[in-house]
Amino acid sequence: MKQPKPPLVVLTGPTAVGKTELSIRLAKSIGGEIISADSMQVYRGMDIGTAKITEEEKQGVPHFLLDELEPWEEFHVVLFQQKAKQYIKEIYSRGHIPVIVGGTGFYIQSVLYDIDFTKEDGAETDRKEKAARRGTSALRRVLEELAQAKGAVWLHQELERVDPVSARQIHPNNVKRVIRALEYYQQTGEPISVHNAREREKESPYAFCYFVLNQERAVLYERINRRIDQMIEDGLLEEVAGLREAGCDRSLVSMQGLGYKEILAYLEGECSLEEAVYRLKRDTRHFAKRQLTWFGREREVLWIQKEAFPDTEAILEFMIKQIEERVY
């Protein structure tokens, strides 16, 4: 007799496609509680630039992983996964269905396939460094310095030596990933390519529905452009200026978020406001495109092409039907 898998609903899609609004309607009709899978909305005080849902818009639906950290705290997949799993458990205990909503595909993947991040001891050994250096491990720092001093090609050759499979998969210029692979190998003695291959085979522990809301590219881009103009009107400049006064600078992961790094560049006199807005729009469009490629390679995804439905009601109906078939 096999245990029935617990239910899980995922609603994602490129930025500005309209996930938030739909998520509330969905959660209300299936008795769901929402877990945000968004690497920037976890931060307090970053509201306008992340297009965070307001209290009012939540309409009483519980939300998690929103406003849980200060902008100078670190956040990454592993943390996300830990917290999300905890919340999922709690939601089950209330007899509700967890609905993961957000555009960070990597985060979604980490819980959906319960990717194993525990092999490494990095998190332990770094603890004392963490406070000072934003969680950058000593080993990682050494590798970063080596990359700086000896160059990307040299570093890549080091990887070639210990993990030729990864070396072939990671472009030499992608220093960040080369470092990660090297770091993994040095900490575990196992090539990360072996780990990745293993994790990739995993079957999800959940009975899930993975919805990707999408719409015609041109329309989406238009929405993005408009949304950014709106953010400026709503006071994005003030929001970023406030964070800056609070001591946030561009070295913070949070300040690398779209809308923050561009406006910070403007506030620091690096470019005109017009230029900053132009870059922000462009980078956001690029981001949406990258999100779509990501979802395109995920398995078992249910695409919802907006223009194929007459209205939101019809989309909701489709989603509920899918959930009934697959999740219960």
Place this chain on the structure above:
RNA sequence: GGCGACGUAGCCAAGCGGUAAGGCGUGGGUCUGCAACACCCUGAUCACCGGUCCGAAUCCGGUCGUCGCCU
């Protein structure tokens, strides 16, 4: 009407006789502890016609177009 400048991919733009740099945008892709990150791939025969030359985007002539100045 006259004089001058210019006309290179969707846009910006180098080249100035030897067989088309680069940037941006666009499109595609990678990603398993920084992921709203990082990274990779992606296009033209040079307005048109004729001439000179072994060879022309590059020189000459003409046509068309754009811009500026002048009457």
